[in-house]
Amino acid sequence: MTEAVQDSGAPDSGRVALITGASRGIGYGVAEALVARGDRVCITGRNEDALKEAVEKLGADRAIGVAGKAADEEHQAVAVARTMEAFGRVDFLVNNAGTNPVFGPMADLDLNVARKVYETNVISALGFAQQTWKAWQSANGGAIVNIASxxxxxxxPFVGAYGMSKAAMINLTLQLAHEFAPLVRVNAIAPAVVKTKFARALYEGREEEVTSAYPLGRLGAPSDVGGAAAFLTSAQSDWITGQTLVVDGGIFLNAGVG
Structure with missing residues (x-):
């Protein structure tokens, strides 16, 4: 798939996206989809080596990487500044960076862990949105996509802190869609279980059982979310804002998730 992206000959769209948490998994799937259609991207992540590898796969002429923690305000500012320096614009922001360090009932949840989850999953998304708004979008427009769940x-069950933060992210989407209109459209994507290292605790060792609950017969792939993000940052979605697109393989047709 990497070679197809690099050798596709896709014309330069002139558009630029900043994608957080994109050295692998869903974020990388989004980056692949946008690069394949001709966009240039800045991807962020905590692991500098993983970022370098991802940039090489995407194409050094199409992508740059900025390492750092998503919740760090200085990192947010640097990532946006580097994007502007390298490409001169930042049309799209995809807030994908997230964490879920705990698996268990809410009754036993360490409140400090809950604060960390909220800081990384919600406050960082707001911080990046503020930075891209000030640097480019407030004058030139664009789109923001928040990867919820x-x-x-x-x-x-057992991912309550994560779910709480993603519910807040969906509400953040509504607030920003209202405040940033009409220049910037803001939408969210809510994936079900996608086969990534991040989500493996939800299916590892019981993938057949988990998959059986999905009417479409499989778990998600990063490219499924990438395709949705490409749509929500395209002209075909120009009259869509403040919405949450559920990408779930039909799981909501059944009683439970996962």
Whole structure:
């Protein structure tokens, strides 16, 4: 797939996206989709080596990487500044960076862990949105896509802190869509279980059982979310804002998730 992106000959769209948490998994799937259609991207992540590898796969002429922690305000400012320096614009922001360091009931949740989850998953998304708004979008427009989760729209056993943060992210989407209109469209994507290292605790060792609950017969792939993000940052979605697109393989047709 990497070679297809690099050798596709896709014309330069002139558009630029900043994608957080994109050295692998869903974020990388989004980066691949946008690069394939001709966009240039800045990707962020905590692991500098993983970022370098991702940039090489995407194409050094199409991508740059900025390492840092998503919740760090200085990192947010640097990532946006580097994007502007390298490409002169930042049309799209995809807030994908997230964490879920705990798996268990809410009754036993360490409140400090809850604060960390909220800081990384929600406050960082707001920080990046503020930075891109000030640097480019407030004068030139664009689109923001927040990667939420089905856990944010329905109770999901043992990932309550994560779901709580994603519900807040969906509300953040509504608030920003209202405040940033008409120049900037803001939407969210709520994936069900996608086969990534991040989500493996939800399916590892019981993938057949988990998959059986999905009407479409498989778990998600990063490219499924990448395609949705490409749509929400395209002209075909120019009259869509403040919405949450559920990408779930049909799981909501059944009683439970996962």
């Amino acid at each position: 089905v856990a944010g729209v329905s109770a999901s």
